[in-house]
Amino acid sequence: MISKRQLGIFVIALGVLALMGILAVDLLGAGQWGGFGPLQRLGLLLSGLTVVVGLLLYRLGDRPA
Amino acid sequence: MRQMSRFLRVLGAVLIVLVVLAYVGYLAIYFTYAVDLFRWPFDYDQGEGFELYDAILYSQGEWPYRANAVYPFYASNYPPLFHLLIVPLLPLFGPRLIAGRLVSFVATLVTGGAIAFVVRRKVGGRFIPLISGLAFLASNYVYQIGPLCRMHMTMVMFETLAIAFVAEFEHPKHGNRNLLLGLLMLLCAGYTKQMAVFTVVAALSYVFLRDVKRSIAAGALLALAAGAIFGLLNVATEGQWWVNTIQANVNEYDYRQTIFLFGQWFRLHTVFVLLAAAYLVYETFWGRLSAYSLWFLFALGAGALSGKWGAGFGYFTTAVAAACLTSGLALGRLQHWAKTMGEREAEKRRCSSYASLCLACLIPGLYLIQAPRMLHMPTSGPVFGTLARYFGVDNQLVVGDCTTFQYHDAMGYTQLGHLLTPEDYAAGETIMDYVRTADGPVFSEEAMFSLLAGEPVITNPTQLYNLYNNDLLDTDEIIERIEAQHFGLVIFRAQFYPPPVLEAIGQNYKPVEHICMNGFYYHILWPHRLLDLTE
Numbered sequence: 225m226i227s228k229r230q231l232g233i234f235v236i237a238l239g240v241l242a243l244m245g246i247l248a249v250d251l252l253g254a255g256q257w258g259g260f261g262p263l264q265r266l267g268l269l270l271s272g273l274t275v276v277v278g279l280l281l282y283r284l285g286d287r288p289a
Numbered sequence: 290m291r292q293m294s295r296f297l298r299v300l301g302a303v304l305i306v307l308v309v310l311a312y313v314g315y316l317a318i319y320f321t322y323a324v325d326l327f328r329w330p331f332d333y334d335q336g337e338g339f340e341l342y343d344a345i346l347y348s349q350g351e352w353p354y355r356a357n358a359v360y361p362f363y364a365s366n367y368p369p370l371f372h373l374l375i376v377p378l379l380p381l382f383g384p385r386l387i388a389g390r391l392v393s394f395v396a397t398l399v400t401g402g403a404i405a406f407v408v409r410r411k412v413g414g415r416f417i418p419l420i421s422g423l424a425f426l427a428s429n430y431v432y433q434i435g436p437l438c439r440m441h442m443t444m445v446m447f448e449t450l451a452i453a454f455v456a457e458f459e460h461p462k463h464g465n466r467n468l469l470l471g472l473l474m475l476l477c478a479g480y481t482k483q484m485a486v487f488t489v490v491a492a493l494s495y496v497f498l499r500d501v502k503r504s505i506a507a508g509a510l511l512a513l514a515a516g517a518i519f520g521l522l523n524v525a526t527e528g529q530w531w532v533n534t535i536q537a538n539v540n541e542y543d544y545r546q547t548i549f550l551f552g553q554w555f556r557l558h559t560v561f562v563l564l565a566a567a568y569l570v571y572e573t574f575w576g577r578l579s580a581y582s583l584w585f586l587f588a589l590g591a592g593a594l595s596g597k598w599g600a601g602f603g604y605f606t607t608a609v610a611a612a613c614l615t616s617g618l619a620l621g622r623l624q625h626w627a628k629t630m631g632e633r634e635a636e637k638r639r640c641s642s643y644a645s646l647c648l649a650c651l652i653p654g655l656y657l658i659q660a661p662r663m664l665h666m667p668t669s670g671p672v673f674g675t676l677a678r679y680f681g682v683d684n685q686l687v688v689g690d691c692t693t694f695q696y697h698d699a700m701g702y703t704q705l706g707h708l709l710t711p712e713d714y715a716a717g718e719t720i721m722d723y724v725r726t727a728d729g730p731v732f733s734e735e736a737m738f739s740l741l742a743g744e745p746v747i748t749n750p751t752q753l754y755n756l757y758n759n760d761l762l763d764t765d766e767i768i769e770r771i772e773a774q775h776f777g778l779v780i781f782r783a784q785f786y787p788p789p790v791l792e793a794i795g796q797n798y799k800p801v802e803h804i805c806m807n808g809f810y811y812h813i814l815w816p817h818r819l820l821d822l823t824e
Contacts, residue, residue, distance in 0.1 A: 225500070266544075288499075
């Protein structure tokens with residue numbers, strides 16, 4: 225059984241990975257836009273929200289997820 | 290106070306009657322549309338005929354996964370299960386679209402029934418389960434796609450059944466049976482349409498949260514079964530399965546289309562989506578995540594793919610099913626709170642009684658707010674014409690390429706949903722006259738003209754287009770045949786062919802008539818050799 229804390233850690237990791245991926249798009253020169261594209265802005269918002277949800281879950285401790 | 294209670298009781302009862310009338314009304318509109326489509330012999334949605342043709346190929350013991358570069362330049366890009374389900378109906382109906390349309394239509398009814406069944410088991414009562422099931426059938430998206438000979442709704446049926454079974458994998462007596470049945474349904478969903486992968490992830494995530502070991506075993510079992518079938522299909526079709534169902538489905542993506550469709554989906558199903566989202570938040574932070582909430586969350590992932598070329602609002606039908614089901618559970622949870630509020634003291638009991646009475650009005654009130662948001666109906670005829678005037682939508686019609694449909698839909702422009710007219714049938718017969726008298730094979734963008742005339746089906750345009758865009762199509766032979774004016778007739782609708790093919794046709798074939806049928810222009814082209822003779 226997975227606890228809320230464990231799920232929180234997973235969700236935070238997912239959000240951070242997504243964040244890194246979004247930033248890496250520019251470093252690799254992929255995408256259609258020269259600068260920070262609209263999809264990246266949307267991705268940034270969603271991954272930020274994911275990290276926040278993960279942090280909240282983390283604080284809920286060992287209750288079952 | 291007593292008067293207030295009586296008022297709330299009466300108001301609740303009136304609202305319930307209105308809600309049932311509204312959602313049963315949507316069901317009646319759905320049946321009217323379905324019956325109208327069952328009679329229509331031609332493609333209503335481009336692609337229906339190709340799906341029927343896949344079933345015909347299976348019934349003849351042939352694979353639809355073939356080399357696209359050689360005559361008749363035809364291959365399917367979908368998994369086989371939906372087409373295999375049509376096969377037993379072919380002896381009954383012949384090569385007619387009704388066989389596939391019936392399968393899909395029944396699948397939507399089963400899905401609605403499954404949603405109602407699950408909500409009934411979890412929530413109890415009759416009203417919320419009934420409306421949860423009917424709400425699915427009242428959705429604009431389900432209405433439009435449900436009775437088409439397309440596989441999408443059959444996938445949604447298997448997904449719904451899979452989630453219903455997997456949700457009960459911890460049942461003390463039938464846990465393993467439920468899990469196995471759930472996995473089987475997931476396998477069926479995936480081999481109906483590839484998009485079911487999001488439901489697979491949702492179901493396995495749910496098992497993982499509760500029992501890590503069983504989830505790993507279940508995942509391995511599913512991967513083994515799916516992989517074995519995949520490998521066998523690929524070997525049996527000499528690699529064409531991989532090319533046509535995987536490589537050909539890598540398309541351009543437009544995020545603006547996804548954002549537009551997310552907005553439309555939310556606007557049409559606002560109450561269901563908000564209730565389902567609230568239930569997801571509640572379970573995430575205060576309760577335990579259920580299979581249904583996770584399904585709703587992951588179904589949004591399928592919606593995110595709707596920006597692909599060739600995709601559309603159909604990608605949200607899984608999310609619609611999940612929202613209808615989860616919103617029913619959310620309302621059930623509210624009812625439960627109201628009932629358990631006053632278990633001890635007299636004061637609390639009074640509060641509980643008033644809360645229950647308020648909910649008895651609030652719940653039908655929410656369903657009633659939602660009902661007009663999905664408004665879709667024919668606007669002509671003695672019954673629908675009067676109703677359309679009553680609702681004030683008799684002038685808010687959908688405009689097609691060459692006609693104005695006597696149909697209103699809250700989603701705005703749509704190519705589906707309207708009823709067929711006598712003019713459409715007459716136009717179909719005119720096109721069939723061209724097909725029957727063609728001097729050579731018919732190069733048609735829709736399969737039904739050829740199938741009805743007993744002619745071979747040539748090309749699957751979107752498949753050729755997708756393969757061409759992925760550098761997987763050799764167009765030499767098809768262009769050679771076009772230049773030799775091998776085809777006696779070309780029928781275009783959307784011109785979804787690779788540019789070199791369209792160019793070759795433009796140089797060797799000439800339009801002779803543009804026929805308006807089902808709201809679209811069908812362009813009839815003859816080879817130059819035939820026009821030279823007639824001149």
